[in-house]
Amino acid sequence: MSTPPLASGPEGPEGPEGPEGPDALRPLLDTVLGALREGARARGGPLPAGGPDAVAARVRAAVGDVLPDKGDPDALRLLVRALAEGAADPAHPRCAAHLHCPPLAVATAADLAVGVLNPSLDSWDQAPAASALERLVTRALAREAGAADALVTTGGTESNQLALLLAREAHGGSVRLVCGTNAHHSLPRAAWLLGLPEPVLVPAPAGTLDPAALDEALTTLPGPLLVAATAGTTDAGLIDPLPDIAARCAAHGARLHIDAAYGGGLLFSDRYRHRLAGLDAADTVTLDLHKLGWQPIAAGLLAVTHPGDLTALDQRADYLNADDDTEAGLPDLLGRSLRTSRRPDVLKIAVTLKTLGRTGLGALVDQVCAHADAFAALVHDHPGFELYDRPTISTVLFRPAASTDDAVAAVRRKLLTDGRAVLGRARPDGRLWLKATLLNPHTRPDDLAALLQLVEGNTPR
Incomplete structure (x- = not known):
């Protein structure tokens, strides 16, 4: 049996077209693109029809024997x-339904190059150019958020966990998390994982953290304290009153983390950037470009105002960052992540920033925010629907008027099972609402109207 060709490798005796070069990918790419088209046609909508059992059965039929005795050349x-x-x-x-964006083609293409070259950002000699690129891009994005440096992460959950870890170490090994009831679930979970005291949850009666209640908590609680605010809640896309929160943290000597995994993309928009006023007062900021950045997963960052905080991540492994290598000028990468082996997700980000520029990215942000405003207007003007509130970013909560929660849940599940629409759900006020998170810049007005008509036509009476 011949050895399968490698995606990357030295030029073989036949030159760059040899079986060990990148051109080994050319016929495979054609296969992948054709299979993607075939699968999309067979699906025929935003989601496969039939529900979990039907999907699982089709996958089992396609896979057959997972590890056959003899390989199948048609497996790809x-x-x-x-x-x-x-x-x-x-x-x-x-x-x-979710903060699940359609990735840009140029970013996806860049991700292919990463897969071919397979650098690992745990030592410079495995990723010389990638480590230099990461340094340039992370510092540039940190400046956008008013910070000094940034680490690449797998997304908001890892960024939030890192923020709590850095706060704990900056305060000598212990800190207490104070956050709103609207905060992302990863924050209290990170406190649990890190062995921190039980978090203090501050009321968020209007969907955003209440500054007066926060002030009361900071007045009565013993320190050290870490306040976590949110710029773009998962349920409704709301932004906490960041300047007021930052002022109260400063008055009480509390550290401030802002989870801007969703809302951080507004930094690219001249029209909406002002909604993030106060972001630069944070000690750490979570950013996530596989939301309002149109990157393939994963593309998270944690921006850090005080670079000295990062010394808490320093690690030594002689085979990766020996002291004499570091002293000789080889960059030390172990302190840039909690992970060891790590792919350079920064390439797709760098390609996107360079290709679109601030204007291009800002235009995409403006478009999805405009789509949300337009969809909210459709809901507001339709007598058969109730609108929760005007959107802050690109999330719209709505529900069929006079429907029970059971009916709202049923219409969502019916559309999912039929494969006709994917909508989320949220309970911002105790009632169940449908959630439309609009992240596709190419959505048209007719698409929005059709989505609303689909919900209306499938709502139980």
Whole structure:
């Protein structure tokens, strides 16, 4: 049996077209692209029809024996087609449940280069150019958030956990988290993982953290304290009153973390950037470009105002960052992450920033925010629906008027099972609302109207 060609390698005796070069990918890429098209046609909508059991059965049929005695040369086509047929397509205008963006083609192409070259950012000699690129890009994005440096993470959850870890170490090994009841679930979970005291939850009666209640908590609680505010809640896309929160943290000597995993993308927009006023007062900021940055997962960052905080992550492993190598000028990468082996997710980010520029990215942000405003207007003007509130970013909460919570849940599940629309759910006021998170810049007004008509036509009476 011949050895399968490698995606990358030295030029073989036949030159760059040899079986060990990147050109080994060319026929495979054609196979993948064809299988993606076939799968999307078979799916026929934003989600596969039939629900979990039907999807699982189709996958089992496509896979067959997971580890056969003899390999199947058609496996790539079969499995990519099965994955595409059974996928939730974030590029479809009726796929609007989560903070799950359709990735830019240029970013996806850059991700392919990462897969081919396979650098690992745990030592400089495994990723010389990637480590230099990461340093340039992270510092540039940190400046956008009013910070000094940034670490690349897998997303908001890892960034929030890192923020709590840095706060704990900055305060000598212990800190107490204070956050709103609207905070992302990863924050209290990070406190648990890090062995911190039980978090103090501050009321968020209007969906945003109440500054007066926060002030009362900071007055009565013993320090050290870490306040976590949110710029873009998962349920409704709301932004806490950041300047007021920052002022109260400063008055009480509390450290401030801002989870801007969703809302951080507003930094690219001249029209909406002002909604993040106060962001630069934070000690740490979570950013996440696989939301309002249109990156393939994963593309998270943690921006840090005080670079000295990062010394808490310093580690020594002689085979990766020996002291004499570091003294000789080889960059030490172990203190840039909690992970060891780590792919350079920064390439796709760098390519996107360079290709689109601030104006191009800002235009995408403006477009999805405009889509949310337009969808909210449709809901508001329709007598058969109730609108929760005007959108702050690109999330719209709505529900069929006079419907019970059971009816709202039923229409969502019916659309999911039929594969016709993907909508989320939220309970911001105790009632169940449908959630449309609009992250596709190419959505058209007709798509929005069709989505609303679909919900109306499938609501139990």
